[in-house]
Each structure stands twice: as structure tokens, then as C-alpha cells.
Amino acid sequence: MTRYVQNLFPTPLGVTNNLLSEEDNNKILDLCKSLDYMQDADASKSEASYERKILDQVSDIKQTIIKDFQDYIFNLMRVVNTEFAIGSSWATKAQPGTSSNWHKHSNYFYSGVYYPQESSPIEFRTQDLEHYLFQTDGITPYNSRAYTHYPEKNSLVYFKSNMLHRIAENTNNAVRYSVAFNIMPIGEHGFGDSIVYG
Numbered sequence: 001m002t003r004y005v006q007n008l009f010p011t012p013l014g015v016t017n018n019l020l021s022e023e024d025n026n027k028i029l030d031l032c033k034s035l036d037y038m039q040d041a042d043a044s045k046s047e048a049s050y051e052r053k054i055l056d057q058v059s060d061i062k063q064t065i066i067k068d069f070q071d072y073i074f075n076l077m078r079v080v081n082t083e084f085a086i087g088s089s090w091a092t093k094a095q096p097g098t099s100s101n102w103h104k105h106s107n108y109f110y111s112g113v114y115y116p117q118e119s120s121p122i123e124f125r126t127q128d129l130e131h132y133l134f135q136t137d138g139i140t141p142y143n144s145r146a147y148t149h150y151p152e153k154n155s156l157v158y159f160k161s162n163m164l165h166r167i168a169e170n171t172n173n174a175v176r177y178s179v180a181f182n183i184m185p186i187g188e189h190g191f192g193d194s195i196v197y198g
Contacts, residue, residue, distance in 0.1 A: 005142070013124070013149060014072045014158035019114070024061050025154045029116035031057060032091040032177035045101065046094035046167050046176075055089040055181060062086055065114070065156065069183060072158055073110070082189045084109075089181035092167060094120060096174070100167040108161040108182035115151040120176050121168040122157065123148050158183075 020028070031054060037047035055062040066084060073079050087108060092100070102125060105111045113122060124147045136143055148168060149157060159165065161182060170176045187198040 011160065011163065012076055012158075013147070014076065015149070015151075016068055016072070016156040016158075017152055018154055019068060019156050020061065020064065020154055022154075024058075024064075025116050027058060028061065028114065028179060029177060032093070032116065032179065035091050037091075037093050044098055046092055046098045046170075049091040049093075052088045052090050054091055054179065055086055062089075065112070065181070066183075068156065069110070069112070069158060083186050084183050085186045087182045087184050089179060092176075092178050092180055094167050094170040094176040096170050096172060098167075099169040102164050102166045104164055105161040105182050108184050110158055110183040111161045111163075112156060112158045112181050112183065113151075114156045114179040114181075115153065116177060116179070117174075118153045119151045119178060120170040120172060121148045121150050123166050123168045124159070125164045125166075127164055 032049075035049040035051055035054065037049055039047055055065070066086060069084060073084070094100070126145050151157065167176070167178075185196070185198075188196065189198070190196050
């Protein structure tokens with residue numbers, strides 16, 4: 001007898017470590033610290049900056065991120081002849097003991113988060129509904145309902161914008177900063193009757 005498992009339609013989480021120089025990493029962290037943030041009525045929740053295009057303030061870093069994403073999407077999905085742009089971008093600030101609500105980003109293709117410092121985790125949750133529940137003696141990629149990523153300083157993650165995710169509770173004594181952004185294809189892309197004229 002032979003048995004094997006074929007992974008159908010896996011959901012990728014792209015990670016790039018050591019993306020920026022120390023100088024550019026510090027520039028991002030200083031930018032995050034300089035912004036004004038919207039405070040949630042619930043004091044246990046993280047905050048988002050009022051400014052929703054913060055990467056426009058560091059256009060050279062924005063271009064580095066886009067170039068890295070182009071490389072990622074080509075190698076992962078083999079997408080060619082398509083350009084991408086960052087739409088919205090904002091900073092997040094999580095005081096010790098705070099987290100964010102579960103959410104996703106509508107109207108975008110991919111989302112990303114840059115971490116200028118060692119950071120509390122980002123969590124992902126599947127939206128698939130299990131119609132059978134069983135006791136298990138371990139977690140595998142085939143029975144898990146959630147995934148937690150522990151980002152390093154000067155790292156970046158990419159994920160499909162429709163994935164449910166949240167900032168996990170900041171269990172450190174320091175404020176957690178990160179820069180989130182959304183990516184969309186621009187210009188003419190697609191083919192056949194699904195072509196988009198940008």
C-alpha cells in the first residue's frame with residue numbers, strides 16, 4: 001500500500017528578513033513614533049495612525065518594498081507582465097497588554113506588515129467552517145485552525161488581503177510599532193474576458 005498527501009490550494013505567508021539597512025529601519029521606527037494615533041474606546045485594543053499613506057513619506061523605502069513584493073509574487077505565483085502599487089499604508093501602535101480585533105482588508109489583492117523592531121506576533125485564522133469536531137493528539141497543517149507568526153526586527157510579511165488576522169497581545173513591556181500596507185495590481189492586467197484596463 002502507498003499513501004501520500006497532496007496539498008490543495010495552500011495559503012502562503014511570505015516572509016522577508018533583513019529587508020532594509022539599519023538606517024532605513026530606524027527611519028521607519030522614528031516615523032511610527034512621530035505619528036498621531038486613533039485611540040479605540042476599548043483600552044485593550046491597539047491603535048492605528050490617522051495618516052493612511054505613510055509610506056509616501058519614505059518613497060525610497062516604499063519602492064524597496066514594492067520591488068521585494070514583485071520578486072515574491074513572481075517566484076510564488078509566477079505572475080508576469082503585471083505591476084503592483086501600494087495603496088493604503090498606516091502605522092500600528094500596540095501598548096503593552098493590547099491587541100487588535102480580527103479583521104481583513106477589502107478591495108486589495110495582498111497585504112503586508114513591516115516590523116522595525118522585534119515584535120509581538122501576528123495571528124491568522126482560517127475562515128473555513130469545520131462541520132465535524134474531533135479530539136486530536138497534536139496539531140498539524142491539516143487540522144489547525146490558526147497560525148501565529150513571530151516576526152523578527154527588520155522583517156516583512158505578505159499575505160492575501162482576505163485572510164483573517166490580528167495583532168496578538170503585546171506581552172512585552174515596550175510599545176509595539178509596525179507599518180501595515182495594502183497592495184493592488186495597476187495598469188492593464190488579466191486576460192480574456194477578465195482583463196482589466198487600468
